[in-house]
Amino acid sequence: MEVKIVKDEQGLADTFEVRKKVFIEEQNVPEDEEIDEFESGSTHFILYLDGIPSGAGRFRILDGAGKVERICVLQSARNTGAGTAIMDKIEEYAKSKSTETLKLNAQTQAIPFYEKLGYQIVSEEFMDAGIPHRTMKKSL
Numbered sequence: 001m002e003v004k005i006v007k008d009e010q011g012l013a014d015t016f017e018v019r020k021k022v023f024i025e026e027q028n029v030p031e032d033e034e035i036d037e038f039e040s041g042s043t044h045f046i047l048y049l050d051g052i053p054s055g056a057g058r059f060r061i062l063d064g065a066g067k068v069e070r071i072c073v074l075q076s077a078r079n080t081g082a083g084t085a086i087m088d089k090i091e092e093y094a095k096s097k098s099t100e101t102l103k104l105n106a107q108t109q110a111i112p113f114y115e116k117l118g119y120q121i122v123s124e125e126f127m128d129a130g131i132p133h134r135t136m137k138k139s140l
Helices: 009-026 082-096 108-116
Strands: 002-005 043-049 052-062 065-073 101-107 126-128 131-139
Touching: 002 082, 009 043, 009 052, 009 065, 043 082, 052 082, 065 082, 082 101, 101 108, 108 131
Parallel strands: 065 101
Antiparallel strands: 002 043, 043 052, 052 065, 101 131, 126 131
């Protein structure tokens, strides 16, 4: 299992492929909501499992905090530690950028995963792309 910061077109294509499978095909998120105007200003992460693109995420700085977004893992790679590996790489990157606080909008079904990583709920439930979410934060 290897998580890389995307540095080329192939890595970005792999990232979008994973995100489309998870968010658009599996969760029915509209494509125009999934692929948005923040792609070019974000740092993207791709996880390869046995050489196959199997997980992804992105990071950007928003209002002085690190914003973790689009964390996803293909069904075939779930429960392998892939999600934790992606988050560890993003947190390592955030620290290298002197980011002290991370924020994310977690799907409510994923809250226990993020809580295990030290994130705490800081909002009421809200809907995003038809899916219930809550904002979570973590100090680095």
